[in-house]
Amino acid sequence: MSEDEKKNTCCSDHHHGHSDMKLLPVIGNEETAAARAISMDHFSEAAVYRIIGMDCSSCAKSLEKHMRSIKAVQEVSVNFSTGKMQIVQEGLSDEAIVSEVAKAGYAASPLSKGKTNKAEQKDGVGTKLAVISGILLALGFLGSFTSVPEGILIVCYALSMIIGGYRPARSAFYAIKSGSLDMNVLMSVAAIGAAMIGEWLEGATVVWLFAIGNWLQTNSIEKTRDSIRTLMDLAPAEAWVKQGVSMARVSVEDVRIGDIMVVKPGEKVPLDGEVLSGISSVNQAPITGESIPVDKLAGDFVFAGSVNESGSLEVKVTRLVEDTAIAKIIHLVEEAQEKKAPTQAFVDKFAAWYTPIVLVLALLVIVFPPLLGWGTWGDWFYKGLELLVVACPCALVISTPVAIVSAIGNAARNGVLIKGGAFLEKAGAITAIAFDKTGTLTEGKPQVSRIVAPFGKEDEVLAIARTIEEHSRHPIAQAILTYADGKKVASLAGKDFRVLVGKGAEATVEGQTYYAGKPGLFAEQGISLAAWADQIESLQKEGNTIVLIGNARSVLGLIAVADTIRDISVSAIGGLKAAGVDEIVMLTGDNEGTAAKVAKQTGVSRYFAELLPEDKVAAIQKLQQEGKSVAMVGDGINDAPALATADLGIAMGGAGTDTAMETADIVLMADNLEKLPHTVNISRKALRIIQQNIWFSIIVKLAALILIFPGWLTLWLAVLSDTGAALIVILNSMRLLRMKS
Structure with a gap:
C-alpha cells in the first residue's frame, strides 16, 4: 500500500463507552x-x-x-x-x-x-498445427540421414515453418500494423532470416520449438487462471424453491430475494440466505476456509456454495446470484489479479526498454562487424538472428504476474481474500502484526464475573449501571445488560445519556448524575478511590476489566467484566512466529492487568494498554518509527484510523460483512485467525519465487548473450533457452497453487 493510498478498514478493540466509529471512504489508485x-x-x-x-x-x-x-x-x-x-x-x-x-x-x-465452459478454454487449432509442423520437421530431419533429395527435405522444412509459423506470423503482421513489437515479431523475423541464409532445419526447429513452447506456456497459465474459475462451479445452477405447498426446480438466475429455498442433505446451497427452519451441519470451507462444518439453525446465515451435510433446511434468499458472497469473492479476486504489484510494474518498464535496445543491437551486429572486415555477412547475420530471439523477455515479464495469480488463487481457495499484488508483497514483508484485543484475540463477548458493593446494595448498583448502559452497544455494556436480565434487575428512569469516549458514560438517574466507567474517569473528577484500590488491583490482576459506578461525590460499587480468549488465537500467534513475524503486538483500551494476562495467555510479545482510539494510531506509528512494517488485524467494525495508519489492513469475518470485504487490503473470510499464518507464509513464498524467477530469467538471458559471440549458441538453442526459461518460470510459480494451509 503506497503512502498516498491507505485503505481504511475497520477492526475492533473497544474502549468502554465509545460511540461507533464510521468507516472512512476508500480510494484505490493502483494501476490496472x-x-x-x-x-x-x-x-x-x-x-x-x-x-x-x-x-x-x-x-x-x-x-x-x-x-x-x-x-x-x-x-x-x-x-x-x-x-x-x-x-x-x-x-x-x-x-x-x-x-x-x-x-x-x-x-x-x-x-x-x-x-464459461471448459470447451471454450481449449485452443484445438493451435495444437493441431504444432503437431503437423513437428511431424514435417521430423520427416525432414530423418530424411537427411538417407538418400532423399535435398529439395524434398527443404520442402518438408518449409511446410513445417509455414504450418507451425502461420499463426505467429499473422500475429506478427497485426502487431507491426498496430505499432507493437512482441515475441511473435521477433520469432517470425528470426525464422524468415534463417530460411534466407539457407538454414532450413534451424528455421523449422525455431518455429516448432516456439509453437510447442507457446502451447505449454498457455496451458500452464490457464491452470493458474482456473484456480479462480473453479470457484464459479461451487454454487449449483438450480435451486428447489417452494411454490405454495409444492416445490419446483428453478434456475438460480430466476430466484428472487425473499423466495424460500429447500436445501436437502448432501446438496450445495444455491444462494446466500437466512435459515427459516431446520437444523443441519454445513461445510462452508469453500467460502471461509474453515475445515470443520458449522451447525446452522433458524436465524443463521448460509452461503452459496457451502454443502448441507445432514438435515434439511428451509432458507429465505437474501441475495441474488450476482450478489452472493462467492460471486463477490470471484469478482474481487479477479480485480486483484489485474492490479500490478510494484515488482511487476518495474519489470514491465524494464522489458519495454530492453526489447528495442536488443533489437537495435541485433541490427548493429548484423551490419557493422562485416563492414569492418571481422567476418562474413552470413555469420554475423546468423548471430543477429540469435540476438533477436534472445531479445524476447518472456520469462522475465511473466516472472511476477503468474506467481501473484497463483498465490492469490491459492489464498482465495483457503478463505483468504488478498486484494492485489501490492498487498501480497506487503504481507510478505510484514515484520510486526498488531491485533485489537476484544473480538480479535478474545471472543468479544465479555461476561460479568463479579459485583462489589456495600452489603445489600448490589441490585441498586446494577440497576444504575443498567440504566446508564442501555443506550450503548459496547460489548461491556451488553454484558452488564445480559447480567441484569439474568438477575431480573430492571432499569430506572434516566435521561441526558452521554458517551465519554474512551472513558465511560453518564446519565441523569432520578434527578442525579451518575457515571459508569474506568477508574480514571472518577480520578479525573477528584473522587477518592482509596477504599476501592485493593479490590480494583486484585481484580485487574485476575484479568478483569473494571467498571466503577458512582456519582459526583463517591463510588457506589464496581462491576468486574472478563472476556475469554479465542481457542484459535494461541495457535495462530504460534504460527505467525513460526512464519518469521518478529513481533506480535496487542492493542487494547483495557487496564494493564487485563492486558498482561491476555498477552501471557495468547503468547503476544508486546502490548499497549489503556489506549484511547487516537492512542492506537500513535502505537502503530511508534512501531513504524522503530523500522517495522506493520499489519493491523481487526474484525471489520471499528478502529478505522489505526488500520488506515498501518502498512496493511487485515479484516476478519469478511464473508458476512460486505464493508470489510470491499475495504480491507486482506480479508479473512472466517471470523477467526486460523488462516493468518497461511497468508503470511504464502506471501513470503510468493516473494521468494518472484525473486527466483527474476534472477533465473536474467541469468539465462545473460548466458545466452555471452554464448552468441563465440558461436556456441545455435538458433534453435536460443529459442529453447527462451521458451524453456519461460516454462520453468511458470512451473516454479505454479508451486504456489499446491501450497497447503
Whole structure:
C-alpha cells in the first residue's frame, strides 16, 4: 500500500463507552490494465470475452492495440493475468469480435455473468498445427540421414515453418500494423532470416520449438487462471424453491430475494440466505476456509456454495446470484489479479526498454562487424538472428504476474481474500502484526464475573449501571445488560445519556448524575478511590476489566467484566512466529492487568494498554518509527484510523460483512485467525519465487548473450533457452497453487 493510498478498514478493540466509529471512504489508485485505457466507469456496460493463447503481457498489449485500431471499438482493455478482454463497441457481433481476435492470433469466447465452459478454454487449432509442423520437421530431419533429395527435405522444412509459423506470423503482421513489437515479431523475423541464409532445419526447429513452447506456456497459465474459475462451479445452477405447498426446480438466475429455498442433505446451497427452519451441519470451507462444518439453525446465515451435510433446511434468499458472497469473492479476486504489484510494474518498464535496445543491437551486429572486415555477412547475420530471439523477455515479464495469480488463487481457495499484488508483497514483508484485543484475540463477548458493593446494595448498583448502559452497544455494556436480565434487575428512569469516549458514560438517574466507567474517569473528577484500590488491583490482576459506578461525590460499587480468549488465537500467534513475524503486538483500551494476562495467555510479545482510539494510531506509528512494517488485524467494525495508519489492513469475518470485504487490503473470510499464518507464509513464498524467477530469467538471458559471440549458441538453442526459461518460470510459480494451509 503506497503512502498516498491507505485503505481504511475497520477492526475492533473497544474502549468502554465509545460511540461507533464510521468507516472512512476508500480510494484505490493502483494501476490496472483498464485504468491505462480509461476509467473503469466506462466499462460498466462492457462486453467481456475470455482470451485463450496469451502467454505473456506483451500479447495482451498487442491484442489491445489491434482491437483499438478497429473503428467500431470505443474502448478496450485486455488483461493478461485474468485472460479477459473488456470491450465497449457499436455494431460488432460476437462473431466479428472473435474473428478480429483470431487475426491477432488468439481464440476468444464471450462470457456471461462470469461463467464459461471448459470447451471454450481449449485452443484445438493451435495444437493441431504444432503437431503437423513437428511431424514435417521430423520427416525432414530423418530424411537427411538417407538418400532423399535435398529439395524434398527443404520442402518438408518449409511446410513445417509455414504450418507451425502461420499463426505467429499473422500475429506478427497485426502487431507491426498496430505499432507493437512482441515475441511473435521477433520469432517470425528470426525464422524468415534463417530460411534466407539457407538454414532450413534451424528455421523449422525455431518455429516448432516456439509453437510447442507457446502451447505449454498457455496451458500452464490457464491452470493458474482456473484456480479462480473453479470457484464459479461451487454454487449449483438450480435451486428447489417452494411454490405454495409444492416445490419446483428453478434456475438460480430466476430466484428472487425473499423466495424460500429447500436445501436437502448432501446438496450445495444455491444462494446466500437466512435459515427459516431446520437444523443441519454445513461445510462452508469453500467460502471461509474453515475445515470443520458449522451447525446452522433458524436465524443463521448460509452461503452459496457451502454443502448441507445432514438435515434439511428451509432458507429465505437474501441475495441474488450476482450478489452472493462467492460471486463477490470471484469478482474481487479477479480485480486483484489485474492490479500490478510494484515488482511487476518495474519489470514491465524494464522489458519495454530492453526489447528495442536488443533489437537495435541485433541490427548493429548484423551490419557493422562485416563492414569492418571481422567476418562474413552470413555469420554475423546468423548471430543477429540469435540476438533477436534472445531479445524476447518472456520469462522475465511473466516472472511476477503468474506467481501473484497463483498465490492469490491459492489464498482465495483457503478463505483468504488478498486484494492485489501490492498487498501480497506487503504481507510478505510484514515484520510486526498488531491485533485489537476484544473480538480479535478474545471472543468479544465479555461476561460479568463479579459485583462489589456495600452489603445489600448490589441490585441498586446494577440497576444504575443498567440504566446508564442501555443506550450503548459496547460489548461491556451488553454484558452488564445480559447480567441484569439474568438477575431480573430492571432499569430506572434516566435521561441526558452521554458517551465519554474512551472513558465511560453518564446519565441523569432520578434527578442525579451518575457515571459508569474506568477508574480514571472518577480520578479525573477528584473522587477518592482509596477504599476501592485493593479490590480494583486484585481484580485487574485476575484479568478483569473494571467498571466503577458512582456519582459526583463517591463510588457506589464496581462491576468486574472478563472476556475469554479465542481457542484459535494461541495457535495462530504460534504460527505467525513460526512464519518469521518478529513481533506480535496487542492493542487494547483495557487496564494493564487485563492486558498482561491476555498477552501471557495468547503468547503476544508486546502490548499497549489503556489506549484511547487516537492512542492506537500513535502505537502503530511508534512501531513504524522503530523500522517495522506493520499489519493491523481487526474484525471489520471499528478502529478505522489505526488500520488506515498501518502498512496493511487485515479484516476478519469478511464473508458476512460486505464493508470489510470491499475495504480491507486482506480479508479473512472466517471470523477467526486460523488462516493468518497461511497468508503470511504464502506471501513470503510468493516473494521468494518472484525473486527466483527474476534472477533465473536474467541469468539465462545473460548466458545466452555471452554464448552468441563465440558461436556456441545455435538458433534453435536460443529459442529453447527462451521458451524453456519461460516454462520453468511458470512451473516454479505454479508451486504456489499446491501450497497447503
